[in-house]
Amino acid sequence: MQAYSLLKAEGNAQFAQPWLNTLTELETSSPENAFVQASLGHRDLEDHKYAEAISHLQHSLRLDPLQALVYVDLSAALDQIAAQSGKHDEAIQAARKAVALEPFNAGVRKTLIYQLVQDKQYDQVEAEMERYLQIFPEDDRMREMLAIAKQ
Numbered sequence: 001m002q003a004y005s006l007l008k009a010e011g012n013a014q015f016a017q018p019w020l021n022t023l024t025e026l027e028t029s030s031p032e033n034a035f036v037q038a039s040l041g042h043r044d045l046e047d048h049k050y051a052e053a054i055s056h057l058q059h060s061l062r063l064d065p066l067q068a069l070v071y072v073d074l075s076a077a078l079d080q081i082a083a084q085s086g087k088h089d090e091a092i093q094a095a096r097k098a099v100a101l102e103p104f105n106a107g108v109r110k111t112l113i114y115q116l117v118q119d120k121q122y123d124q125v126e127a128e129m130e131r132y133l134q135i136f137p138e139d140d141r142m143r144e145m146l147a148i149a150k151q
Helices: 002-009 013-029 034-046 050-063 068-085 089-101 106-118 122-135 140-149
Strands: none
Touching: 013 034, 034 050, 034 068, 050 068, 068 089, 068 106, 089 106, 106 122, 122 140
């Protein structure tokens, strides 16, 4: 299952349908598997089925709460729902949990920064950008963005 998922993520289109077929089978045979639920949630997120994605991702996190990338997907799904309501608190909370689990993952930290920008929490955006640059000082693009934010 994980092999199909990785191949699909790498853009190997010939594996997409077998991966989806396997995922559909596992949805029935292994519904209490955290990876299966996370994969279902990711599939629904990609298909813009945000409510379904949130349900699967939350189920996955109940089974295994130590999955930073599932929190990233949950944050993205919640962000899409928040775009309609304007309330980004849950998306930010999910992003913060992801950062707590993987503090040295640049993509995870960028997710939090993005969510804070979406919620117009600019003082926190600057603070998170500064923390990011302490960990990843080689990221010149983030340094440029921080300089712009401070203007």
